[in-house]
Amino acid sequence: MVSGKVKIKNPTGLHLRPAGLFCKTAMQFGCKIVIRKINKSEDVTANAKSVLSVLGACIKSGDEIEILCEGKDEEEALEEMVRIVEDGLGE
Template sequence: MITRVVTVQNAEGLHMRPADKLVRTATNYQCQIELERAGQVADCRSMIGLLTLGAPQGTQLTLRAQGPDADLAIEAITRLFDSQFDDP
């Protein structure tokens, strides 16, 4: 299992469009990917799960991946957070 801490940097937080991008990215990989916020865990392929985290700008989330391509998935998803989901 690979773990990394990511931060929601974009102004609007983890709302509909960023979550959409996360789900689309996660579905490209075979591994299990989760995001955790203060004990609440969301499957990265579940839009509802991600929204339920209710993560506004500045929230730190723990990203976890387990499976054959876990390292690639972690990289791709970290990039999404760092690029602020290409969200202004």
């Protein structure tokens, strides 16, 4: 398993359009991908391949998330998922 932390930069957070791009990218990989919202008051996790799960995590601009990948292509998946978040998720 590999993981990486990244801060959400786009001004609207993970609303429907960027969450859709995030999930579409995650589905290209065979490994399991989970995101964890890093928050002192609660621990929120979401399946990165499910738009509803990602939207339910209520990830906003400025939130820090941890992306956890486990499986055969975990390294490539983590690298790509971090890259798209750092690039602003298409916004």
